[in-house]
Every structure is written in C-alpha cells, then in structure tokens.
Amino acid sequence: MDIPKTYEPKKAEESHYSRWEREGCFAPEVNSDPAAPVYSIAIPPPNVTGSLHMGHALQHTIMDVLTRYHRMRGFRTLWLPGTDHAGISTQIMVERKLKKEEGKSRHDIGREEFLRRVWEWKEQYGGEIQRQMRREGLSVDWSREQFTMDEHLSRAVREFFVRCYDEGLIYRGPGMINWCPKDQTALSDLEVDKESQAGKLYYLQYPVKGSERRVTVATTRPETMLGDTAVAVSPKDERYADLIGQTLILPIVGREIPVVADEFVDPEFGTGAVKVTPAHDPNDYALGKRHGLAQVTVIDQHARMTAEAGAEFEGLDRYEAREKVVEKFEELGLLEKVADYEFSITKCGRCRAVIEPLISTQWFLKQAELGREPLRFIREKHEPHFVPENPYEKVYENWLAGLYDWTLSRQLWWGHRIPAWYDAAGHVYVARTVEDARAQAGGDELEQDPDVLDTWFSSALWPISTLGWPDEESPDLKTFYPTSVLVTARDIIFLWVSRMMMTGVKFMGEKAFDDVYITGTIFDRHGQRMSKTKANGIDPLDVFDKFGVDATRVVLASIGSTDTRWNDNQVESYRNFANKIWNAARFCLLNSEGAQVGRGFEGEPERWALHDRWIVSRLHKTAREVAAAVESYQFHEAVYALYHFFWDDFCDWYIELSKSDVTAADPTPERDAARSRVITVLEQALRLLHPFMPFI
RNA sequence: GCCCGCUUAGCUCAGUGGUAGAGCACGCGCUUCACACGCGCGGGGCCGAAGGUUCGAGUCCUUCAGCGGGCACCA
Numbered sequence: 001m002d003i004p005k006t007y008e009p010k011k012a013e014e015s016h017y018s019r020w021e022r023e024g025c026f027a028p029e030v031n032s033d034p035a036a037p038v039y040s041i042a043i044p045p046p047n048v049t050g051s052l053h054m055g056h057a058l059q060h061t062i063m064d065v066l067t068r069y070h071r072m073r074g075f076r077t078l079w080l081p082g083t084d085h086a087g088i089s090t091q092i093m094v095e096r097k098l099k100k101e102e103g104k105s106r107h108d109i110g111r112e113e114f115l116r117r118v119w120e121w122k123e124q125y126g127g128e129i130q131r132q133m134r135r136e137g138l139s140v141d142w143s144r145e146q147f148t149m150d151e152h153l154s155r156a157v158r159e160f161f162v163r164c165y166d167e168g169l170i171y172r173g174p175g176m177i178n179w180c181p182k183d184q185t186a187l188s189d190l191e192v193d194k195e196s197q198a199g200k201l202y203y204l205q206y207p208v209k210g211s212e213r214r215v216t217v218a219t220t221r222p223e224t225m226l227g228d229t230a231v232a233v234s235p236k237d238e239r240y241a242d243l244i245g246q247t248l249i250l251p252i253v254g255r256e257i258p259v260v261a262d263e264f265v266d267p268e269f270g271t272g273a274v275k276v277t278p279a280h281d282p283n284d285y286a287l288g289k290r291h292g293l294a295q296v297t298v299i300d301q302h303a304r305m306t307a308e309a310g311a312e313f314e315g316l317d318r319y320e321a322r323e324k325v326v327e328k329f330e331e332l333g334l335l336e337k338v339a340d341y342e343f344s345i346t347k348c349g350r351c352r353a354v355i356e357p358l359i360s361t362q363w364f365l366k367q368a369e370l371g372r373e374p375l376r377f378i379r380e381k382h383e384p385h386f387v388p389e390n391p392y393e394k395v396y397e398n399w400l401a402g403l404y405d406w407t408l409s410r411q412l413w414w415g416h417r418i419p420a421w422y423d424a425a426g427h428v429y430v431a432r433t434v435e436d437a438r439a440q441a442g443g444d445e446l447e448q449d450p451d452v453l454d455t456w457f458s459s460a461l462w463p464i465s466t467l468g469w470p471d472e473e474s475p476d477l478k479t480f481y482p483t484s485v486l487v488t489a490r491d492i493i494f495l496w497v498s499r500m501m502m503t504g505v506k507f508m509g510e511k512a513f514d515d516v517y518i519t520g521t522i523f524d525r526h527g528q529r530m531s532k533t534k535a536n537g538i539d540p541l542d543v544f545d546k547f548g549v550d551a552t553r554v555v556l557a558s559i560g561s562t563d564t565r566w567n568d569n570q571v572e573s574y575r576n577f578a579n580k581i582w583n584a585a586r587f588c589l590l591n592s593e594g595a596q597v598g599r600g601f602e603g604e605p606e607r608w609a610l611h612d613r614w615i616v617s618r619l620h621k622t623a624r625e626v627a628a629a630v631e632s633y634q635f636h637e638a639v640y641a642l643y644h645f646f647w648d649d650f651c652d653w654y655i656e657l658s659k660s661d662v663t664a665a666d667p668t669p670e671r672d673a674a675r676s677r678v679i680t681v682l683e684q685a686l687r688l689l690h691p692f693m694p695f696i
Numbered sequence: 697g698c699c700c701g702c703u704u705a706g707c708u709c710a711g712u713g714g715u716a717g718a719g720c721a722c723g724c725g726c727u728u729c730a731c732a733c734g735c736g737c738g739g740g741g742c743c744g745a746a747g748g749u750u751c752g753a754g755u756c757c758u759u760c761a762g763c764g765g766g767c768a769c770c771a
Binding site: 493 | 699700701702707708709710718719720721729730731733734735763764765766767768769770771
C-alpha cells in the first residue's frame with residue numbers, strides 16, 4: 001500500500017464534500033429516525049454578495065461541530081442555510097458600480113431598471129459565500145436553502161407587517177429619526193454609531209423681552225438656534241425661577257420664544273438654561289411635545305439650511321451656517337465665550353456621514369410592546385440561555401427593558417417594499433396584497449408606498465419564516481421550531497437576537513432558540529480589531545490553503561467565546577496534529593492485513609493485553625469528556641481531551657506498546673486480533689474527531 | 697456615571713478550593729523501520745496589587761490599578 005508520509009488536506013477537502021452533498025448526508029430525512037429528538041440551527045444568513053471572514057469561520061465552525069456531533073448522536077438534525085439581501089449594504093455597492101461604470105445615479109435609470117441591476121449583481125456575485133461554506137465543510141442542508149427576498153419569505157414579511165398594523169403596533173407618522181444626508185434615508189438607532197470628537201461649546205446670549213437681562217445658553221450646534229422655539233430651565237433652579245413664563249427674543253431671527261420649566265434640564269450642567277430646537281434634536285423634540293412647542297425645520301434632507309432659517313442662511317451647508325451664526329452673535333455682542341469641548345457625534349454606520357436628526361414621516365414599530373414578553377421570558381425563565389451567561393444575559397435584558405419605537409421605513413429601493421397603498425386622497429391601506437388593498441379602498445387607483453423595510457425586519461422572522469411560517473401547519477415549523485441554539489457575534493444581540501425572540505414569542509408563543517452562543521472576537525496579532533480600512537484582516541481561505549480546513553477549524557473551535565489574538569502558530573500546531581493522525585492511520589493501515597475494522601473489541605477483554613484494555617478505557621473516558629464538553633459549549637476542553645488522547649495515549653503509548661503484537665509478518669489469530677483492536681481504536685478515535693475535523 | 701469581562705511561562709491561552717498547565721518559542725541530543733508537521737530530555741511562573749474568608753486561595757469575598765466591552769448622559 002502506498003500512503004504518502006504527509007497529510008495533504010486539499011485532496012481530502014476536494015473529494016469529501018461533493019460526496020456528502022451528493023448522498024444527501026446533511027438532510028434530516030437521511031440517517032435519522034423520525035421519532036428521534038430534534039436538534040436544529042438556523043444559520044445567521046450572510047450577505048448574499050458577501051464573502052467569508054474570520055468571524056463567519058468561527059461561528060460556522062461552532063455550528064458545524066454542534067450539528068455533526070448531534071447528528072452522530074442520532075438526533076434528527078437540521079442546520080438550515082441561507083443568505084440575506086442586506087438592503088442598504090447591497091444597494092450602496094450597486095449604486096457605486098453604476099456611478100463608476102456609467103456615471104449614473106439610481107434615479108437616472110429608475111426604480112425598475114435599478115432593481116434589475118441589483119438582481120443581476122446578486123446573480124453575478126451571489127454564490128461566492130455558498131462556495132466558501134462548502135470549503136469550510138459545513139454540514140448544512142442545502143435542499144432547504146433560503147434567501148430573504150424569496151417569495152415565501154417576502155410573504156412572511158408582509159404578514160408580520162399587516163398583523164402588527166392591525167393590532168396598532170405599527171403606525172405611520174411624523175417622528176424624530178436619524179437621517180443620513182449622504183445615503184438619503186432614515187436609519188434606526190442601531191444603524192448609527194456614536195463617536196466622541198473634539199469640538200467647541202458656544203455660549204450664546206438671548207435677550208429677555210422688555211428687560212436688559214440676557215439668558216446664556218450653551219450649544220455645540222449654534223446653527224440650530226435658528227429653529228429654537230423655547231429655552232428650558234429646571235423648575236428647581238432658583239437662578240431662573242423668575243424667568244419661567246417670560247419671553248425671550250431669539251437673536252438674528254427676532255422670534256419671541258418662551259422660557260419653560262422642565263425636569264429634563266440639569267441645573268448643574270452648563271449654564272442651567274437649554275436652548276430648545278424641537279425639529280433637530282431628539283431630546284428637544286420630546287421636550288417640545290411636552291410643552292406644545294412649535295417645530296421649526298431649519299435644516300433639510302441634504303443637511304442644508306431651509307428657507308425657514310432665513311434668507312441669508314437658506315441653501316448654506318450646516319457647517320457654513322454654523323460659522324455664520326457665530327459671526328452674527330459676535331457682531332451683536334451676544335457671543336459670551338467659546339470653549340473647547342469633547343462631545344459625541346452620531347455617524348451613519350454604513351457611510352460614516354454625520355447623521356442629522358430630523359422630523360420625518362416614517363413607519364414605526366412599537367418595540368416596547370413586542371419586547372414585553374421576551375423581557376418576561378428572560379427575567380422569569382432565563383430564556384433564552386446565553387452562553388457565556390455573563391455579561392450577555394444582562395446586556396440583553398437591559399436592552400429589552402429600555403425599548404423605544406423602531407424606525408422601519410428606509411428610503412431605498414432594494415428590500416421588501418412596505419405593504420401600504422395610498423389613494424388619491426392620501427388614505428392609507430395596509431394589506432397583504434394589492435388586491436386586498438383595492439378591496440379595502442373600493443377602487444383601483446392606488447399607489448404603493450415607495451419605501452422599503454429595514455433589512456432587520458425580515459431577519460427578525462428568520463427562524464420561523466425559513467421553516468414555513470406563516471403557514472402554521474408547515475411540517476418543518478412543527479418539527480424544528482424552536483431551534484436549539486443561535487450562534488452569533490455580540491454586536492447583533494439587539495439588532496437581531498432580541499427581535500427574533502419578539503417574533504418567535506408573538507407568533508409561536510415560544511422562544512426562538514433554547515440557547516444563544518456568543519462567539520469571541522478575533523483580533524490581529526497586535527490586538528487590533530480586523531477591518532477592511534486597516535487592511536489587517538486575515539482571510540480564512542488563506543489559512544485553509546496554508547494549514548488545511550480541519551486544522552483551522554480546531555483552532556476556531558477552541559477559541560469559542562473568548563476574545564483572541566490570531567496566531568498562525570496555533571494553526572500550525574493543529575496542522576501537525578492532523579499529520580500525526582494521518583501517520584497513525586498510516587501505521588495502522590500498513591499493518592492491517594488480517595484486521596477487521598470495527599470488530600476489534602470482540603472476544604473477552606480479560607484475554608487482551610494490558611495496554612489494549614487500558615486504551616479502551618481511555619477511549620471511553622475521552623468520549624465522555626468530549627460529549628460533556630460539547631454539550632456544555634466548552635469546545636476547548638473537547639479539543640484538549642482529543643489532542644492528548646490521540647497524541648499521548650494512542651500514539652506515544654498504545655501504538656508503541658502494540659508494535660510487537662501487530663508487526664509480525666506471519667499471520668496468526670493473535671496477531672490479527674491485536675491488529676483489529678488497534679485499527680478499531682483508531683476508527684473510534686476518528687469518529688470522536690469528526691465533528692471538529694471532518695475531512696481527515 | 698452605571699454594569700460586565702480580562703490580567704497565569706518570552707508569545708497565545710487553559711485551569712471546576714487540595715503539590716502551577718498546554719501549544720508555540722527557547723536549550724541539548726537523536727536521519728530509532730507511522731510521522732523531523734517527528735522522537736527523547738531540559739530551562740523558564742511571589743498566577744496584576746493589597747487586604748479578607750479557609751486547615752488550605754490562581755480559584756471565593758472586598759478594595760485598588762491597567763486593558764477591553766456594553767449602557768446612559770453629553771445643552
């Protein structure tokens with residue numbers, strides 16, 4: 001027999017996967033008893049045109065270990081794959097390409113043509129992630145693959161929307177939203193990032209009507225004063241007690257604005273008097289509502305000043321306007337001082353443009369109501385069970401306890417269009433289909449809302465929609481829901497995990513998953529977060545090429561939920577481990593004539609050699625350790641047990657001690673029995689290794 | 697401001713009240729018939745600091761420091 005002395009991972013990787021897939025090994029219908037207990041996982045759907053990064057590889061490895069392990073234990077196991085349309089992210093990529101290649105914007109070619117281009121892009125670049133997932137060896141059931149824009153999943157989205165609307169959980173109306181002036185769309189609070197920034201704090205004086213007195217307010221955004229409709233002070237602040245109810249003259253503009261008292265104001269901060277701009281600040285918006293203040297919009301959707309800002313400001317960029325306002329105050333002798341100040345600025349999570357808070361008519365979901373039951377679940381039953389429990393259970397609970405309305409609509413074209421139609425009079429009809437809307441309206445002349453839904457709206461349904469919801473009789477839904485575990489990164493606990501719990505509890509009356517496993521973050525060797533802009537990312541495919549998929553998987557599995565600095569040395573050591581396995585097998589196979597795999601443990605153990613009985617004892621102990629470790633998500637312990645069992649016990653001791661028994665040239669029943677035992681131990685060890693190292 | 701995590705060998709990290717561990721790196725010796733991606737031997741640690749509980753603390757408690765994360769506020 002000719003067996004190479006060095007394991008060549010690529011050969012195994014190339015041949016095994018296509019066979020597994022061809023034979024349907026990953027479908028729950030194959031190799032499992034319909035009556036067996038169920039184990040199911042819905043994969044976090046990667047962006048359809050995305051490509052694999054280390055975070056995916058980590059999550060995928062954990063899920064594959066769990067899936068393969070449970071499948072081998074006889075569970076009716078489903079790991080369901082799919083991809084996400086990734087609304088804003090995909091749209092921006094296609095817009096960029098259109099601009100670069102044809103110099104056109106999406107508006108130049110129109111909605112229909114643009115969407116055709118996005119689908120074209122999806123056809124062209126989609127599929128890469130699936131190929132990469134095959135490379136990773138993932139045992140997902142491709143026959144059940146889903147895409148968030150598939151007709152069935154789109155139907156689920158409409159169902160979710162309509163039901164919530166009918167119950168009053170979804171409404172349309174003006175509200176304070178995060179507006180991205182570059183992407184020209186509203187964004188939810190979870191799609192923007194706060195960054196601290198060095199800036200200035202301007203102290204502006206507002207004259208009191210009919211008096212020489214002036215009130216000083218501090219602001220980081222002087223340009224918004226053009227839209228001020230009040231100044232607020234604390235009701236407990238004695239300095240301003242006599243001013244409450246009096247009128248101020250807003251400089252430059254000349255508008256008369258009241259001084260109002262509100263608990264929101266902290267008398268200790270700044271001057272204790274706050275300018276109130278209800279149209280351009282979330283806190284001021286709320287305060288304005290409490291006091292019935294006017295909303296004067298002075299900044300538009302392009303972050304430029306409106307006509308209401310006054311003729312000399314109209315059309316100016318917000319930062320140009322800022323300078324000009326400050327100059328004016330200086331001229332008027334009303335600029336008290338300017339101080340250096342560090343404050344935080346809100347940026348678009350996608351394009352980094354500075355967000356403008358605006359009042360805008362959008363669709364909102366009353367998240368606090370949908371979150372009430374999930375909050376009860378986590379508080380009363382600790383469902384779902386977070387791994388690691390600290391700090392994630394508390395982080396999740398705190399989030400659910402402080403929910404506010406979710407801005408659902410996006411001024412984009414790629415995504416699920418809002419199932420709302422308007423008649424000529426502007427009446428709104430929310431319906432599952434245009435036909436239903438027409439029936440409601442009693443006429444055909446309807447126009448659908450142009451906006452699409454936040455990508456996470458469809459993601460929120462993922463565990464149920466992929467299994468067949470809203471068809472509640474769907475066999476998959478009945479069998480595989482709730483899912484066993486959700487494996488994901490910590491940064492989407494709010495965006496995604498909490499919302500899947502909301503829909504699961506609302507529509508199925510049950511948690512979406514038993515456990516939530518949060519993976520660690522992988523940093524570069526200097527402890528820096530891997531990012532495209534820093535170009536310090538490590539491509540999992542390069543690591544696969546260099547050391548093999550199995551070796552990489554073992555490293556990822558042992559990383560698990562720990563934050564780690566990536567180090568090729570670890571992968572190299574498991575590459576060596578794979579080679580050790582290869583050579584142990586090589587030895588066994590070179591001495592396998594007369595041996596029977598799988599029948600090595602027949603006969604009376606009392607008559608075996610001492611080392612045979614010892615290794616079987618160690619094998620069984622290792623199997624128990626691996627099972628306990630995998631079932632408690634302690635993957636590093638399973639890896640440790642396997643590594644030392646295989647290398648120290650099996651190779652260093654057992655094979656060495658067996659050599660004299662198995663290497664005899666002449667066949668004897670004793671020699672063949674010994675050979676059978678050796679090769680059976682090997683075969684059992686390979687089974688234990690399989691969830692981690694499926695290719696070798 | 698509130699909450700959480702981490703701090704153990706040169707590096708990356710395990711460690712579940714009972715004599716400090718692994719991989720890599722390092723030193724010495726081995727072309728030993730499965731494997732030099734290997735084999736054998738070896739050096740290297742007041743387990744972040746200070747208190748406390750305990751017969752006994754890397755492990756439990758308190759305080760502090762450094763690093764990291766989340767939330768709130770940021771006029």
